[in-house]
Amino acid sequence: MAETAGRFGVGYALMPKKQASFIQPSLVEMLRERGIDLVKIDMERPLADQGPFDCVIHKMYGEEWRRQLEEFKSRNPSARIVDHPDDIRRLHNRISMLQVVEELRVEKEDGDEDEGTFGVPKQIVVYEEEGLVDRSLWEEGSLKFPVIAKPLVADGSAKSHKMSLVFDVVALGKLKPPIVLQEFVNHGGVIFKVYVVGERVVCVKRKSLPDYSDEKLGSLQGSMSFSQISNLTAHVKDHEKYYESMDSEETEMPPQKFIEKIGRGLRKATHLNLFNFDVIRDVRVGNRYLVIDINYFPGYAKMPSYESVLTDFFCDMAKKKEKNANVGFDAVLSDKKIMKLVSSGCYSEGDDGALPVSPLKREDENPIIQV
Ligand SMILES: Nc1ncnc2c1ncn2[C@@H]1O[C@H](COP(=O)(O)OP(=O)(O)OP(=O)(O)O)[C@@H](O)[C@H]1O
Numbered sequence: 001m002a003e004t005a006g007r008f009g010v011g012y013a014l015m016p017k018k019q020a021s022f023i024q025p026s027l028v029e030m031l032r033e034r035g036i037d038l039v040k041i042d043m044e045r046p047l048a049d050q051g052p053f054d055c056v057i058h059k060m061y062g063e064e065w066r067r068q069l070e071e072f073k074s075r076n077p078s079a080r081i082v083d084h085p086d087d088i089r090r091l092h093n094r095i096s097m098l099q100v101v102e103e104l105r106v107e108k109e110d111g112d113e114d115e116g117t118f119g120v121p122k123q124i125v126v127y128e129e130e131g132l133v134d135r136s137l138w139e140e141g142s143l144k145f146p147v148i149a150k151p152l153v154a155d156g157s158a159k160s161h162k163m164s165l166v167f168d169v170v171a172l173g174k175l176k177p178p179i180v181l182q183e184f185v186n187h188g189g190v191i192f193k194v195y196v197v198g199e200r201v202v203c204v205k206r207k208s209l210p211d212y213s214d215e216k217l218g219s220l221q222g223s224m225s226f227s228q229i230s231n232l233t234a235h236v237k238d239h240e241k242y243y244e245s246m247d248s249e250e251t252e253m254p255p256q257k258f259i260e261k262i263g264r265g266l267r268k269a270t271h272l273n274l275f276n277f278d279v280i281r282d283v284r285v286g287n288r289y290l291v292i293d294i295n296y297f298p299g300y301a302k303m304p305s306y307e308s309v310l311t312d313f314f315c316d317m318a319k320k321k322e323k324n325a326n327v328g329f330d331a332v333l334s335d336k337k338i339m340k341l342v343s344s345g346c347y348s349e350g351d352d353g354a355l356p357v358s359p360l361k362r363e364d365e366n367p368i369i370q371v
């Protein structure tokens with residue numbers, strides 16, 4: 001059990017589907033060997049009565065859950081809540097989710113000139129049906145067809161993933177607000193999914209919607225519905241044909257250093273530790289990257305080496321906790337403490353006890369977070 005014999009206890013609160021994909025025996029075993037125990041939180045009982053946990057990870061929604069986290073934190077001030085519900089909430093709205101990207105500035109270093117630029121596609125939010133037929137949206141400088149219509153709310157429901165690619169005003173009139181209209185950008189049919197786990201940033205390639213030439217667009221009308229396309233082996237007919245003829249293996253990955261800068265910047269700006277973001281490369285510009293989506297606690301089991309990436313994340317947390325426990329007594333870890341961490345696998349030779357200072361310190365702003 002948690003906090004026994006120098007072990008580090010991680011309580012998890014996840015929906016059954018997420019639990020089934022995330023809590024793999026390979027992860028549980030790797031963590032166990034490194035002194036970390038994953039413990040399921042019983043959602044039928046008050047969180048504050050459970051544990052002890054050194055850390056709680058969760059993907060649950062609602063005020064009641066938030067209240068429970070607060071109560072747990074007030075009774076267990078040294079425990080970490082990953083992540084704070086207020087920070088996660090920003091990702092439940094497709095406008096606030098991308099605002100953070102627009103505000104982000106990443107430092108360029110010498111030699112970084114060619115690495116690229118980033119931003120978000122042009123988008124607007126429409127709250128009322130009348131807004132969908134407002135011609136001023138389609139004037140010069142505003143949106144251009146085709147657009148992707150995305151439900152404003154991104155709360156994990158199947159409904160929130162129902163998208164449509166809209167080719168004309170007639171089809172637009174059939175949509176149900178509140179909805180985000182985002183300009184469709186040709187991107188070579190490949191999307192980059194960037195997984196962030198604390199400091200680690202891992203980028204993978206996935207299939208996406210095909211490009212549409214101006215010639216083809218001239219003949220297209222109406223709209224095409226789709227859902228979670230990057231998780232499918234293509235259901236849409238057009239899409240199937242397209243992939244028969246293309247090889248996404250050939251698509252070049254974005255520069256890792258550049259993607260890391262964006263990932264770390266987003267982590268800092270959002271205060272989130274567990275998320276991924278979708279990036280497309282604008283074919284018109286070459287090295288212009290657009291962030292189109294950010295997801296809290298994504299499908300990590302689909303990320304290469306997910307077990308070791310997550311194990312390192314929890315081990316870092318365990319080391320920090322150990323270090324914090326020593327602050328004010330002995331700034332340098334005592335031999336006894338080091339022995340304990342070495343035996344639990346979380347401390348290796350060469351570590352000097354100087355743990356990285358987290359950029360996410362915001363205890364004064366927020367009573368739950370403690371990094
Ligand atoms: N602006 C855009 N231009 C081109 N393609 C886009 C654009 N926005 C979304 N797409 C395509 O639509 C897919 C779904 O969009 P988005 O990622 O916003 O939806 P989602 O349901 O939140 O996805 P996820 O399953 O990752 O949560 C993307 O993976 C990409 O293939």
Ligand SMILES: O=P(O)(O)O[C@H]1[C@H](O)[C@@H](O)[C@H](OP(=O)(O)O)[C@@H](OP(=O)(O)O)[C@H]1O
Binds near residue numbers: 021157297
């Ligand atoms: O169920 P919601 O809350 O909508 O979250 C989804 C995310 O939106 C997706 O991004 C996850 O898939 P990816 O990890 O392939 O992005 C997807 O991963 P999963 O289907 O493997 O759980 C979900 O995490």
Ligand SMILES: [Mg+2]
Binds near residue numbers: 278293
């Ligand atoms: Mg997405």
Ligand SMILES: [Mg+2]
Binds near residue numbers: 154293294295
């Ligand atoms: Mg999403």
